[in-house]
Amino acid sequence: MSSYGEDSPPETEPAPAPTQKRSSTKMSDKQKSDLNKHMAKHKKAGMSLSEQKSHRMKMMGRMRKGMSVTKAHNDIKKSQK
Numbered sequence: 001m002s003s004y005g006e007d008s009p010p011e012t013e014p015a016p017a018p019t020q021k022r023s024s025t026k027m028s029d030k031q032k033s034d035l036n037k038h039m040a041k042h043k044k045a046g047m048s049l050s051e052q053k054s055h056r057m058k059m060m061g062r063m064r065k066g067m068s069v070t071k072a073h074n075d076i077k078k079s080q081k
Contacts, residue, residue, distance in 0.1 A: 035056070039052060058076050
C-alpha cells in the first residue's frame with residue numbers, strides 16, 4: 001500500500017544552524033585616529049596609493065581583532081617575508 005493518503009507530515013531535514021559571523025568588532029575612535037597617523041607616515045615615506053590602500057585594509061582587519069597599530073604592523077611585515 002502507498003502512504004499517499006496518510007496524514008503524517010513529510011520528513012524534512014532540520015534547517016542548518018546559522019553560521020556565526022566573524023568575531024571582529026567596529027574600530028573605536030582611538031583606533032581610527034591611530035591608524036590615520038600611521039598611514040600619514042607611510043604617505044610621507046612615498047608609498048603608492050594602491051600600496052596605501054592595501055596596507056590600510058590589512059591593518060584594519062587586524063585592528064578589528066584587537067591588535068594595536070604596532071602589533072598589526074609587525075604582523076603584516078612578518079607575513080610578507
